[in-house]
Amino acid sequence: MKKFFTIFVLALLLAARIGGRALADTPTPTETQTETPAPLAGKTVVIDAGHGYNDSREVYYGGSYSWPGAAQYIEANRVLALAEETKRLLEEQGATVILTRETRAMVGSYARMCMMNTIALQFLRAQTVNPPAELLAELEYLTNILRGIIDEYDPVTDNNGPGAELYFDTPYDNTLKRKAHPDMKRIFDHSRKVKDLIFISIHTNATTASPTQTNGTVTYYMDNKFNKNYYSSYREKENARLANLLLQYVSTQTGLSNTGKNAVNDYFMIRELNVPAALIEVGFHTNWGDHRIMTDPAFSRKFAQGVLLAVLEFYNP
Numbered sequence: 001m002k003k004f005f006t007i008f009v010l011a012l013l014l015a016a017r018i019g020g021r022a023l024a025d026t027p028t029p030t031e032t033q034t035e036t037p038a039p040l041a042g043k044t045v046v047i048d049a050g051h052g053y054n055d056s057r058e059v060y061y062g063g064s065y066s067w068p069g070a071a072q073y074i075e076a077n078r079v080l081a082l083a084e085e086t087k088r089l090l091e092e093q094g095a096t097v098i099l100t101r102e103t104r105a106m107v108g109s110y111a112r113m114c115m116m117n118t119i120a121l122q123f124l125r126a127q128t129v130n131p132p133a134e135l136l137a138e139l140e141y142l143t144n145i146l147r148g149i150i151d152e153y154d155p156v157t158d159n160n161g162p163g164a165e166l167y168f169d170t171p172y173d174n175t176l177k178r179k180a181h182p183d184m185k186r187i188f189d190h191s192r193k194v195k196d197l198i199f200i201s202i203h204t205n206a207t208t209a210s211p212t213q214t215n216g217t218v219t220y221y222m223d224n225k226f227n228k229n230y231y232s233s234y235r236e237k238e239n240a241r242l243a244n245l246l247l248q249y250v251s252t253q254t255g256l257s258n259t260g261k262n263a264v265n266d267y268f269m270i271r272e273l274n275v276p277a278a279l280i281e282v283g284f285h286t287n288w289g290d291h292r293i294m295t296d297p298a299f300s301r302k303f304a305q306g307v308l309l310a311v312l313e314f315y316n317p
Contacts, residue, residue, distance in 0.1 A: 038094025043315055044123075045090055046098045046116055048201040048269060049083035051076040052106030054158050061106055061158075063206045065285050070295070073285045077104060078294065079202045082282065086202075086304040090311060110164040111153045113272045114146040116199055120191040120275055121146075127195060142187050168272065180230050184272070188231055191274035198242060198314070199277040200307065201269040204294065210286040216257030217250055219243040220279045222270050223263040231274070236263075238276035245313050246280050250306035256283045256293055276314070 051062025053076060062075035080101070087097040100115060101107045121139050125131060145167065152161025167181045180188065207214050221239035224232055243261040251258040264270075270277045282303065283290035293299060 039312055040090060040093040040095035040315065042196055043094070043311075044096045044098065044119075044197045045311060046100065046119065046197070046199045047083045047086055048100040048112060048116075048199065049076070049080040050201060050203040050269070051079070052101055053104040054106045054156075063204060063285055065206065065210060065291070067211075067288060067291060070291070073291060073295065075204045075206075075285060076106075078204060078285075079282070080104065081300050082202055082303050085300040086307045089301075089304045089308045093308065093312065095311070106155065106158055108153045108155070108158060108160060109268050110160050110168055111150050112269070113168070114150045116273055116275075117187050117191065118143055118146045120194050120197060120273075121187065123194045123197050124190050127193075138186070139190070142183060142190070145183055146187075185231070188272075188274045189233065192233060192235060194275055196315075197275050198311070199270070199273055199275055200242075200246065201277075201279040203279065203281050205281040205284045206286045207284065211288060212284060212286045215284050215287040215290045216259035217247060217254070217283055218259040218281045219247040219261045220264045220267050220270065220281070221261065221277070222267070222273075225263060226266075231271075233274070235274060235276055239270075239278060242276050242310070242314055243278035243280075245310035246278055246307065249309040249313075250280065250282065250303060253306035253309070254283075254293060254299060254302045256290060 051060065053060050060074050060076050062079075063073075064075060065073045067073070080103075083099055087099060090097050098119070100112045121143050125136065125139050128135065145163070149161070149163035149167060152163050153159075154161075167184050179185075205214075205218065206212075221236070221243040222231075222234045223236035223239065224234050240261065240263070247258060247261050250256070267279055270279050283294050285291050285294065
């Protein structure tokens with residue numbers, strides 16, 4: 001669990017920094033303030049590289065495919081490489097970037113969501129001027145719930161504890177009759193106020209009948225049409241805008257087809273968040289044309305450039 005605590009510490013440091021300029025950043029009276037700030041200074045992007053590898057089971061989660069004469073395609077490894085290159089380009093433009101996983105090792109979905117929501121709560125604390133004691137107490141209470149769920153997660157077996165079952169409605173009720181747990185609803189509502197923080201989850205696509213003619217980039221986001229009994233105040237305009245920008249710029253930069261953006265009711269990696277969030281299925285690794293493009297040595301940079309352009313326009317319309 002050390003990896004999770006590292007991310008928690010980083011989130012706290014980030015939150016403290018965005019609440020005001022760091023002392024070291026305060027110019028002395030003799031300094032000339034002529035330096036133009038980086039375009040994404042003060043912005044934070046959390047990048048989620050989907051799936052991962054379970055050492056005890058010796059298995060990759062996510063997609064894989066073997067084309068004749070080509071090395072086996074492993075989705076978890078490919079999206080991690082895309083996330084790393086994207087992180088590098090975003091940081092060059094001043095953004096702070098957090099990866100939900102930094103190695104091939106699997107990180108559970110509930111643990112990822114708890115990480116993200118913990119970061120959001122810490123940002124809210126830092127962005128609230130003179131926060132009342134009642135708010136600070138509530139944020140600490142909710143943060144402790146999230147940390148407890150992470151503590152229960154076993155990365156060796158990839159099993160969740162009772163906290164995930166209790167708080168995240170597992171398995172999710174597809175009839176949409178269940179309501180969100182009151183504490184998760186409070187986290188969701190608090191996150192709506194957070195600024196300068198977005199979430200992007202990266203995956204590659206497949207069809208059950210493989211190989212396939214289906215191809216292209218597609219993005220997904222949450223809106224308020226489906227989940228009225230669960231959450232009903234997603235930041236849908238921001239979600240849709242982020243999903244659309246990712247779709248446009250990634251497909252343009254990489255040469256993959258633009259397959260469209262879709263509002264969805266149950267993509268867990270974006271369902272439990274209320275910061276601007278989108279999930280991108282970069283291309284179909286079960287389509288030979290997409291596979292060839294996505295495994296080209298230059299692809300990671302092209303993809304990262306697409307994400308960078310999307311994030312720049314999202315923050316600077």
